[in-house]
Each structure stands twice: as structure tokens, then as C-alpha cells.
Amino acid sequence: MKATIKDVAREAKVSISTVSYAINGNERISEETRKRVLEVAKRLNYVANGNAKMLKQKKTRAIGLFFNSWFGPIYSEIARGIERTVHKMGYDLVACSLYGEEHSTAYKYLRDRMVDGAIVLTNSFDDQFLHSVASEDLPLVVLDREIQAPHIYSILIDNFGGAFAATKALISSGCKEVYFFSGPQDSYDNQKRLDGYIAALGYFNVEFNKDFIIPADFTEESGYQQMKALLAKGIAPRAIFSGNDEMAIGIIRAAREHGVTIPGDLRLVGFDDIRESEMTVPALTTISHQKLEMGTLAAETLFSAINGDDNIDSPKIIPTNLIKRETL
Amino acid sequence: MKATIKDVAREAKVSISTVSYAINGNERISEETRKRVLEVAKRLNYVANGNAKMLKQKKTRAIGLFFNSWFGPIYSEIARGIERTVHKMGYDLVACSLYGEEHSTAYKYLRDRMVDGAIVLTNSFDDQFLHSVASEDLPLVVLDREIQAPHIYSILIDNFGGAFAATKALISSGCKEVYFFSGPQDSYDNQKRLDGYIAALGYFNVEFNKDFIIPADFTEESGYQQMKALLAKGIAPRAIFSGNDEMAIGIIRAAREHGVTIPGDLRLVGFDDIRESEMTVPALTTISHQKLEMGTLAAETLFSAINGDDNIDSPKIIPTNLIKRETL
DNA sequence: CTGAAAGCGCTTACAG
DNA sequence: CTGAAAGCGCTTACAG
Known part of the structure; x- marks a missing residue:
């Protein structure tokens, strides 16, 4: 024993x-x-015994990181930023998935207050639950989601600005007919990127054409299938702003199969600057955002809240910038 | 309150x-x-209050998942398998990284027995630490690492068999000079894959040539650099077995830059069957293993131990198979 | 500088 | 069917 x-x-x-x-x-x-x-x-x-200690001190010195996908390329970079900061502050970081919904570890640990603070990387928690759980003793930082409530702070990517810049670059390259490959309707990121796209069209006096909005779902497969479908119908876009890089990779694959050359026949810009995007052929031009910094900022914001700072900006916006590679 | x-x-x-x-x-x-x-x-x-409960019951109903990289493509699939099983058993899964070494959350949670069992996806813990921590009340399952001790169970990929098959396929394609791009010397996986490669050469009466062993480190960049270095020296391998897919992707990139065609000039086989490997151009032929199943098996083994089953096979071996795509 | 004691929030024999 | 009480393993005023 x-x-x-x-x-x-x-x-x-x-x-x-x-x-x-x-x-x-x-x-x-x-x-x-x-x-x-x-x-x-x-x-x-x-x-x-950690439990006895925590019971007595009413502190866990642990931060929860809640997510629903076991780590797409973007999240792992963000997580790295978070983990550094959490470690530097002498706290522990425990990552819990939302697998199992209301019965998931993530729900449980939040409800049972097994952590002193949490960073939420997912939209599966509903707002109401987050509201009910957030408190002075358990502040929350939410990424990629706007939420207005006491003890909840959001960190956002400048989706609008990035999408605006991408669309602008495409228009400036001489093409007026810019397609937008859209992610899921209910995605916050996607909505903002669509807004930026539309705003850029307006800014440059290009007429908005809803036929240029191609519904997909942020997966590579959906980009591939929708691009194939377009080409099969005899539609050959000359410029595409893809809502994320994964779909762009699918678009590149479909284009290649149909003999569409990039950037000759088609100019393409993605979003996110995932690791794979510099390895595609041709290398993908995309909108980059600082993922590590996003994680760091999230953790720093959380600790400000934990330490009682009551003057925290929210939301905080992470800037984006256009990375020129070979597809534009 | x-x-x-x-x-x-x-x-x-x-x-x-x-x-x-x-x-x-x-x-x-x-x-x-x-x-x-x-x-x-x-x-x-x-x-x-979870802490009071655990203090009293001396059970956490939590399983720890310890790793050091925020989730390469392989680990996330394994994690998915683990999480399903853990959830099904009514336990919680908390993932902790080894960032910070002895001061990491992973070390702490294991030492402080914050979990009822753990799955270890990393070789950063030394054997002695694992020995000291494993007990009837805290059994351990270790992936990709052979370790013989009470209350510790290993799950292994059939690295040897996979490497043998890869090398055999390369030799059968008509080329006697098969290069091996090696991962880090201290990698267990790499060692076994090297063994399989050497065994296949022996089996087919191909002389082993140590100049064909190219030292790299499992990263794409190392594959790329080493391939470039080879080509720069005027050496043009006709067949390569790459110790993992990531290096193979680097090799493909270097080959393309030097005008080496695949599979025309060069035949290439990777290992792991990561998601990216079906999207390379040409698509990578590789050795696949069931990652989801590996996770499931790991969790099932752990629960057998937790439930007092004292007749658990260890190590357990996950089979591999050759996925023929376009590089061979 | 050290110790006796209360108490954190639960669970669980035990008694009735 | 319900309650009083012990105890899990710590921390922390308080007293000396």
C-alpha cells in the first residue's frame, strides 16, 4: 500500500x-x-495524495483543454502554445475530448470543477452550459467563437480580414469571377470568411454571384468532390478562394486529374496555412495565422482571469497574413 | 459558492x-x-465534489494517456480507439503531455496516482520510472516498446514483418540495391524495421551494404535533405525502403526537384500509412497497420488488468500489410 | 520550532 | 428506510 x-x-x-x-x-x-x-x-x-490536497486547498492547479477532434494539424500547434504557458505558470494541463457528449470526460470535468480554468477548442458545448459553469473560480477561454458572458473570454482569428485579403489578392490577379468553397454553414470560422469574401467583392465592385459559393464541409474530400462536380459540368473556375487549406488540397487534386493547371488555368488561395500546404504541388498560397501564439495568448488570458485581473479584453483577435506560394 | x-x-x-x-x-x-x-x-x-469522492473511494475512474507530441497523424488515430473503449467502460480519459520532463503533468499524474491506469505513447519515461509506478492498482500499457515487468503490458506493431514485406516487394520488383532511410538510432520502431530490412536481404541472398543505410530521423525534412545529398553526390537509388512515411514524402519532394521519376527511376515504399501518404504525387506505397485497433486493444488490455485478469498476453502484436499505391 | 485539532466533502459500515 | 459517526489524507490556523 x-x-x-x-x-x-x-x-x-x-x-x-x-x-x-x-x-x-x-x-x-x-x-x-x-x-x-x-x-x-x-x-x-x-x-x-493529490485528492486530499485538492480537497483541502480547493485548488487543482490544473487547466483543462477541451476539444472534439484528436488533433487536426491546427489544434496541435495551438496546444503546444498552451502547454508551454501552462507549464511555465506551474500548472498542469489535462486534455479531455468531448467524445460521448454530455457523458464525455470534458463535460464531466467542467461540471465537477476538476480544473481551475479551461480552454475550450470546440463548439460542441452549448453556450448555456458554458455560462452555467464559468465563474470566478473557473474562468473559461474559448477559441474561435464569440461568446459574451462574465468569466468567459474569446480569442478569435481575424477570419474576416484574412478572407478579405485572400479575395483581394485573387481579384488583383486579374480575375473577376472568384469562387468561394465554403465550409459547413454552422461553422463560425466559415461564416466570417464568407463575410470577408463578400466584403472584398463589394469593395472592388465585383458583383456577388451566389452560384460562385460552393458548399462543402472543410474536408479535403469535399473540396475534391465539389471541384470534380464543377469540372464535370463544364465549369472551369479561374479563381478560387477555399475556406480552408484541406479543401484546397482536394481542389488541387481534382484539378490535376482534369488537366487543369495551377496557377495557369486556375488561381487558388487557401486558409490556415497547415503544414501540408507548403508540400502540395504546386505549393499552396494561403492565409496564415499564428497558431502557437494563439495558444499562448489563450493561456495567458486564462491566467490573467485566474489571478483576478478584471480588466481583460475580450474578444482578442489574432492577425492573419497572406503567404504567397505557387498557386497564386 | x-x-x-x-x-x-x-x-x-x-x-x-x-x-x-x-x-x-x-x-x-x-x-x-x-x-x-x-x-x-x-x-x-x-x-x-470529485476530489472528496476519490479520496474516499480511492478510485479515480480515470485513465491517463501520456504522450510527448501533440499528436502526429498516427497517434490521433490510436487515441480515437482508446477513447472509445475507455468511454464504453465508463471511465474518463485524460491526456497529458510530457512537456517539462520530470516536471510535466504526465510524470506528476503517474507519480501521484491521479489515474487508475495509464497508456503510455512515448519513450520519454525511463523504464525504471515505469517499473516503480506500475502496480496492481495502477497497471500500465505501453505502446511500441518492449518492457518486461509486472503490471506493465506492451502492444507492438509488427515492425519486423512489415519491413520484411516492404523490402521483399522492392527486391521482387527487380532491384537488388535497396536503400534504407533510417529513423533515429534510439527508436525502437526503427531498430525493428532495420532488422526486418536486413532479414529480407538475407532471405533473398542480397548482400547487405551499409552504405545503403541512410541516417535520418523520421522527419520529412530529414528525408528530403538526405535524398538531396545523395543525388548531389551523383548517387541515384533505384529502390528505397523508407523507415516511415514522413521521410518518404521528403524523398518524393527531393526526387521531383531533381527530375527523378517515381516509380520509373525510383521505387519507394514507406511505413505507417499516414493520411498524407495517399495524397502524395505519386501516391505512396506503404506498410499499413491498424491504428484504431491498436488503441482499442491497448485500452482493452488495460481494463483486463484493472479488473484483475492475471493472464494477459504481453506483448501483443498488431499485424501490418502492404498497401500498393503508385510508388512501387 | 513543533504539535493537537479542526475541517475540506464525501462514502459507508453500523445501529436503530 | 434513515441518521450519527468514523474516516479517506491532507492543510492550516492556533497554541505553546
Whole structure:
């Protein structure tokens, strides 16, 4: 069985309070006693019971990271930024998926307050649940989603600005008929990217044509299929702004199969700058955003809230920029 | 402040034991009392404190998933398999990274026994630490690593067999000079794949030439650089078995830049069958293994151990098979 | 500098 | 069917 603080106290011939103080580095304990206690603790392989500690202190020193996909290329970069900051602050980071919906670990850990703060990378939690859970003792940072409530802070990508820049670049290249491959209707990112696209058309006096909006779902497969369908119908777009890079990769594949050359016949811009996008042939021109920085900013914002800073901007916007490669 | 069991007891005018029994569905409580308690609990927004519960029950009902990379393409598929099984068993899955080494969340959660069992996807923990931590109350399943100790079970990919098959296919295509792009020396997977390669050469009476072993490190970049270096030296391999797909993608890129056609000038086989490998041009022939199943098997093995089954095979081997695409 | 004691929020024999 | 009480393993005023 595992050694407890009592065992250490008995072996070291001191009280359990002394053991606790010694182990937690409290000043009041004499050097000699501390040494003895630490030695005994080591010998008995003693590690404080985390649950007892948390129960008493009402702090977990853990941050939750909740998501629903086991880590697309974007999320893992964001997670890296988060984990660095969380570690630097001396907290633990536990990642929980939403698999199982209301019965998922993510729901449970949030409801049961198993963490001192959380970063939410998913839209599967409904707003109401987040509202009910967020509090001074459990602030929330939500990525890629606008939500207005006390103790909830959002970090957003400048989807609108990025989409505007992408569309502008396409128009400037001389083509007035810019197609937009759309992600899912209910995607917040997609909605904002569509808005940026439409705004850019308006800005440059290009008429909006709803036939140029191609419905897809952010997967490579959907980009591929929709592009094939277009070409099969004899429609050959000369310029496409793809709502994300994955669809753009599908578009490139379909184009190649149909002998459409890029950027000769077709100019293409994606969004996200995922790792794969510099390896496509031709390399994808895309809208990049700083994912690592997004993670860092998310974690920093969360710690500001945890530390009681009541003057936190929300939402915070992550800028984007156009990365010129070979498809435009 | 959060409602506790005491608050519910007071409001419902019963004892705290009754609240506990009612909420946990103990039979002995009358329907009427139970209803009243549940209503009060709901009204007060009561959720049992997880720490108190765990402290008392000495169970966390949580499984740890420890890894060091925020999720290469292989791991996320494995994780999906794990999460399904863990959820089905009514446990929670918490993923913790090894960022920070001995001060990482992963180390801490294992040492502090914050979980009832763990699946280890990384070789950053040293064997000795794992030995010291594994016990009847905290069994461990280790992926891709052979380790012999009580309460530790390994799940392995058939690296040897896969490498043998890859090399055999390359030799059968008519080329005797098969290069091997090697991953890091200290990689278990790499070592076994190298063994399989050497064994296949031996089996087909092809002389082993150590100059054909190209040292790289499993990254795409290393594959790319080493292939470029080879071609720059005027060496043009006709057949390459790449220790993993990522390097193979780098090799393809370098080959293309130098005008080497695949599979015309060069035949290439990878390992792992990552998602990207079917999207390369030409599509990569590779050795596939069932990642989802590996995750499922890992979790099932862990639960067998948790449930006291003392007759668990270890290691368990996941089979591989050759996926023929366009590079061979 | 050290210890006795209360208490964190639960569960669970035990008694009635 | 319900309640009083012990106890899980810690921390932390408080006293000395």
C-alpha cells in the first residue's frame, strides 16, 4: 500500500503537521527536522495524495483543454502554445475530448470543477452550459467563437480580414469571377470568411454571384468532390478562394486529374496555412495565422482571469497574413 | 459558492448519508425521499465534489494517456480507439503531455496516482520510472516498446514483418540495391524495421551494404535533405525502403526537384500509412497497420488488468500489410 | 520550532 | 428506510 503522511510522521517521529510543513518547504521547520523528514519520505516513497490536497486547498492547479477532434494539424500547434504557458505558470494541463457528449470526460470535468480554468477548442458545448459553469473560480477561454458572458473570454482569428485579403489578392490577379468553397454553414470560422469574401467583392465592385459559393464541409474530400462536380459540368473556375487549406488540397487534386493547371488555368488561395500546404504541388498560397501564439495568448488570458485581473479584453483577435506560394 | 452535500441535506431535511445514497441510486432510499433529494440537488445545482469522492473511494475512474507530441497523424488515430473503449467502460480519459520532463503533468499524474491506469505513447519515461509506478492498482500499457515487468503490458506493431514485406516487394520488383532511410538510432520502431530490412536481404541472398543505410530521423525534412545529398553526390537509388512515411514524402519532394521519376527511376515504399501518404504525387506505397485497433486493444488490455485478469498476453502484436499505391 | 485539532466533502459500515 | 459517526489524507490556523 501507498505511504501516507501518517507513515512518514511515525517513522520520522514528528507530527503530521511537521511533515506537511517540511515537505511543502515551510520556513518554520528546522533544517535538521526537515532533512530527516525528507529522508524518510524518500525512503518510504511518499508522494502526497493529490485528492486530499485538492480537497483541502480547493485548488487543482490544473487547466483543462477541451476539444472534439484528436488533433487536426491546427489544434496541435495551438496546444503546444498552451502547454508551454501552462507549464511555465506551474500548472498542469489535462486534455479531455468531448467524445460521448454530455457523458464525455470534458463535460464531466467542467461540471465537477476538476480544473481551475479551461480552454475550450470546440463548439460542441452549448453556450448555456458554458455560462452555467464559468465563474470566478473557473474562468473559461474559448477559441474561435464569440461568446459574451462574465468569466468567459474569446480569442478569435481575424477570419474576416484574412478572407478579405485572400479575395483581394485573387481579384488583383486579374480575375473577376472568384469562387468561394465554403465550409459547413454552422461553422463560425466559415461564416466570417464568407463575410470577408463578400466584403472584398463589394469593395472592388465585383458583383456577388451566389452560384460562385460552393458548399462543402472543410474536408479535403469535399473540396475534391465539389471541384470534380464543377469540372464535370463544364465549369472551369479561374479563381478560387477555399475556406480552408484541406479543401484546397482536394481542389488541387481534382484539378490535376482534369488537366487543369495551377496557377495557369486556375488561381487558388487557401486558409490556415497547415503544414501540408507548403508540400502540395504546386505549393499552396494561403492565409496564415499564428497558431502557437494563439495558444499562448489563450493561456495567458486564462491566467490573467485566474489571478483576478478584471480588466481583460475580450474578444482578442489574432492577425492573419497572406503567404504567397505557387498557386497564386 | 458551490453547493455541497450538506446544503442539499439541510434543504431536503434529511441527513447527508441519505443524500449520498439517494444520489448514488442506493436501493434502500424510499422513492419519495429520493425524489425530494434529487429535486433539491437540482435546484441547488449540486454536483458531488470529485476530489472528496476519490479520496474516499480511492478510485479515480480515470485513465491517463501520456504522450510527448501533440499528436502526429498516427497517434490521433490510436487515441480515437482508446477513447472509445475507455468511454464504453465508463471511465474518463485524460491526456497529458510530457512537456517539462520530470516536471510535466504526465510524470506528476503517474507519480501521484491521479489515474487508475495509464497508456503510455512515448519513450520519454525511463523504464525504471515505469517499473516503480506500475502496480496492481495502477497497471500500465505501453505502446511500441518492449518492457518486461509486472503490471506493465506492451502492444507492438509488427515492425519486423512489415519491413520484411516492404523490402521483399522492392527486391521482387527487380532491384537488388535497396536503400534504407533510417529513423533515429534510439527508436525502437526503427531498430525493428532495420532488422526486418536486413532479414529480407538475407532471405533473398542480397548482400547487405551499409552504405545503403541512410541516417535520418523520421522527419520529412530529414528525408528530403538526405535524398538531396545523395543525388548531389551523383548517387541515384533505384529502390528505397523508407523507415516511415514522413521521410518518404521528403524523398518524393527531393526526387521531383531533381527530375527523378517515381516509380520509373525510383521505387519507394514507406511505413505507417499516414493520411498524407495517399495524397502524395505519386501516391505512396506503404506498410499499413491498424491504428484504431491498436488503441482499442491497448485500452482493452488495460481494463483486463484493472479488473484483475492475471493472464494477459504481453506483448501483443498488431499485424501490418502492404498497401500498393503508385510508388512501387 | 513543533504539535493537537479542526475541517475540506464525501462514502459507508453500523445501529436503530 | 434513515441518521450519527468514523474516516479517506491532507492543510492550516492556533497554541505553546
